[in-house]
Amino acid sequence: FQAAAPSDYHTYASMTAAVNDTVARYPGLVSSRVIGRSHEGRDIVAVKVSANVAVDEDEPEILFTHNQHAREHLTVEMALYTLDELTSQYGRDARVTELLDTREIWLIPSVNPDGKHYDTESGAFRSWRKNRQPNSGSSSIGTDLNRNWDHMWGCCGGSSGSTSSATYRGASPESGPETRVVADFVRSRVVGGEQQITAHIDFHTYGELILWPYGYTYADTAAGLTADDRDAFVAVGREMAASNGYTAQQSSDLYITDGSINDWLWADQGIFSYTFEMYPRGASGGGFYPPGSVIDRETARNREAVLILLENADCMYRSIGKES
Ligand code: 0X9
Ligand code: CA
Ligand code: ZN
Secondary structure, three states, X not given: OOOOOHHHOOOHHHHHHHHHHHHHHOOOOEEEEEEEEOOOOOEEEEEEEOXXXXXXXXXXXXXXXXXXXXXXXXXXXXXXXXXXXHHHHOOXXXXXXXXXXXXXXXXXXXXXXXXXXXXXOOOOOOOOOOOOOEOOOOOOEOOOHHHOOOOOOOOOOOOEOOOOOOXXXXXXXXXXXXXXXXXXXXXXXXXXXXXXXXXXXXXXXXXXXXXXXXXXXXXXXXXXXXXXXXXXXHHHHHHHHHHHOOEEEEHHHOOOOOOOHHHHHHHHHOOEEEEEEEOOOOHHXXXXXXXXXXXXXXXXXXXXXXXXXXXXXXXXXXXXXXXX
């Protein structure tokens, strides 16, 4: 078993360079915009991929977010894989071509660039999870961004109020600048009173899981989550899981989380929002730091699942025979 080194993965700088290079090579298909800045002032970038990328066409939009958690570096590789695949296969692969002609795809390759930088800057991995925002009255740094979203924040024992905890929920919902930047971006995609984004995956490591809301309750259905909604989450979730061998389940079946991005995107914005926990399945596969030799295999492993979500994004209820 080969241990990973920070040099096996893109840095924030080399990630940014890869994005900029792709924009330069495919100006008709890819654009990027700075949607805001992290606590330490790094750019948080959203990349748009679509035919006629410069035009805001009336097409279903799909969002992929990556790297909320600093040490989950494989998720940044997943963003760069998806970007490369969609661009290089446009005009070659019929499914990719059709999807870029009929969808607008947003990738945020690193939601937590300060944490990513901190996790590797010493030359050794630091197992850092949170952002790098100081907490007033405490020497402990950081908020768990995936406990900082504004739905049932701190409600249910699925986060911590202690600044030293790895799951510290922050002082208030969206108190993390990175949470706020991404939430503002999502809100900005409401056009003519309608949220354009219909489906989303938040990429994490590790566990090989596909998770759907809610995280704050064990109940299968709850406020704002009907039986049809739940059935559509399950149907598309299971279809994606059949393609990559992950285990599909409600996120609270893993453990209760409150203030997660999935719960906010669904309950507040009506977006079918999944979490993917990527490779490995368990700690013996390298945990958060699998060797660089698995990157190509473990990103390509999700190609089909990504295409499945993109194809379903125009009407998620088709998956349960309730097209409307
Ligand atoms: O705890 C988390 O935030 C995620 N697991 S991780 O090991 N990557 O930290 C799981 C979140 C799943 N829960 C919801 N999506 N609600
Ligand atoms: Ca388009
Ligand atoms: Zn995570």
